[in-house]
Amino acid sequence: MTDVDWMGRRKIRSMDLARLSGLKRVLQELEPGRKVVLSTHLNADGDGAGSQAAAAHWLARRGLEPSIVNPTPFPDQFRFLLAEGTGAWTPADAEGEAAMREADVFLVLDTAEPSRLGPVMSRTSGRRILVVDHHPTTSSSVGDVVVCDPTACATGELVFDLIHVAGDTVTREEAEGLYVAIATDTGSFRYANTTASTHEITADLLRAGVDPEQMYLRIYAQYTPAGLELVRRALERLRVADDIPVAWISLRQADLAQTGATKEDLEGIVEYARRIRGVRVALLFRELHDGTTKVSLRSTGDADVAAVARRFGGGGHVKAAGAVIPENLEAAETRVLQDVREALS
Numbered sequence: 083m084t085d086v087d088w089m090g091r092r093k094i095r096s097m098d099l100a101r102l103s104g105l106k107r108v109l110q111e112l113e114p115g116r117k118v119v120l121s122t123h124l125n126a127d128g129d130g131a132g133s134q135a136a137a138a139h140w141l142a143r144r145g146l147e148p149s150i151v152n153p154t155p156f157p158d159q160f161r162f163l164l165a166e167g168t169g170a171w172t173p174a175d176a177e178g179e180a181a182m183r184e185a186d187v188f189l190v191l192d193t194a195e196p197s198r199l200g201p202v203m204s205r206t207s208g209r210r211i212l213v214v215d216h217h218p219t220t221s222s223s224v225g226d227v228v229v230c231d232p233t234a235c236a237t238g239e240l241v242f243d244l245i246h247v248a249g250d251t252v253t254r255e256e257a258e259g260l261y262v263a264i265a266t267d268t269g270s271f272r273y274a275n276t277t278a279s280t281h282e283i284t285a286d287l288l289r290a291g292v293d294p295e296q297m298y299l300r301i302y303a304q305y306t307p308a309g310l311e312l313v314r315r316a317l318e319r320l321r322v323a324d325d326i327p328v329a330w331i332s333l334r335q336a337d338l339a340q341t342g343a344t345k346e347d348l349e350g351i352v353e354y355a356r357r358i359r360g361v362r363v364a365l366l367f368r369e370l371h372d373g374t375t376k377v378s379l380r381s382t383g384d385a386d387v388a389a390v391a392r393r394f395g396g397g398g399h400v401k402a403a404g405a406v407i408p409e410n411l412e413a414a415e416t417r418v419l420q421d422v423r424e425a426l427s
């Protein structure tokens with residue numbers, strides 16, 4: 083098997099024509115010299131942050147001027163992915179504000195929802211907005227040029243394809259960002275969105291120099307004593323329904339405050355519920371500062387948790403979704419469990 087053609091040019095991975103033509107249109111907007119603001123959704127995850135970091139490395143290499151400006155701070159855990167001297171800002175930083183003011187174009191990754199872009203959204207007016215995302219589009223989705231492909235396991239997959247459509251081969255730095263993106267969004271290649279393509283791309287990332295063990299340590303071996311204390315509490319709060327295959331964990335503000343755990347420490351907590359034998363829907367309820375409740379929903383079977391989330395004004399993927407419910411913890415639990423019960427029946 084060869085991944086170059088007879089002229090030594092790297093082959094473009096075979097991909098869906100709609101994706102290919104969309105990525106070509108995105109590429110047309112990314113001419114050398116342009117100032118690009120890269121943004122992603124509130125509370126960037128590994129896919130958002132990893133895709134941004136990879137895109138920033140790549141755009142700089144192509145002679146553009148990328149800046150990362152997110153509605154909430156870039157995760158500390160993934161700062162190692164950024165080029166030395168590259169900042170990652172929020173609209174509250176002078177550098178972030180300046181980057182948005184001077185931007186020729188915004189490249190929005192891993193979301194197309196204006197509400198999930200927070201204060202970044204209002205700064206895009208009058209600029210071209212490019213969207214590269216793998217969430218299903220909704221009526222409120224934004225973007226002048228949009229590649230939105232829910233068949234992609236992660237936005238990182240689409241950024242990988244974008245780099246290849248441009249005729250470039252990923253560098254190790256870019257590959258590390260894309261590996262973080264893909265590994266986190268597929269639950270380390272275990273979730274239903276993991277495909278042969280996922281592994282083919284990942285093979286290319288390893289060939290580019292990614293060290294999987296180092297990535298594992300960066301992504302997962304990150305417990306702090308406070309984070310572990312939060313896990314202990316989460317396990318105490320874990321409940322399993324006796325009539326339906328549903329398990330859930332509920333955490334209060336006090337659980338974060340008393341343990342000293344951060345929002346990042348909540349990442350992966352819902353997995354403890356998902357990993358119980360026979361459970362088909364796993365939920366994490368979390369009391370927010372204003373007394374409302376955030377719910378994260380995970381499905382391990384056919385149940386469409388995105389449909390449940392949408393009923394509460396949220397959204398997401400069929401098997402991973404979320405919503406903020408304007409009720410206290412107990413009321414939110416009751417309402418969501420009722421809807422999940424119906425979704426399962």
Ligand SMILES: [Mn+2]
Pocket residue numbers: 129130192216236237267
């Ligand atoms: Mn994603």
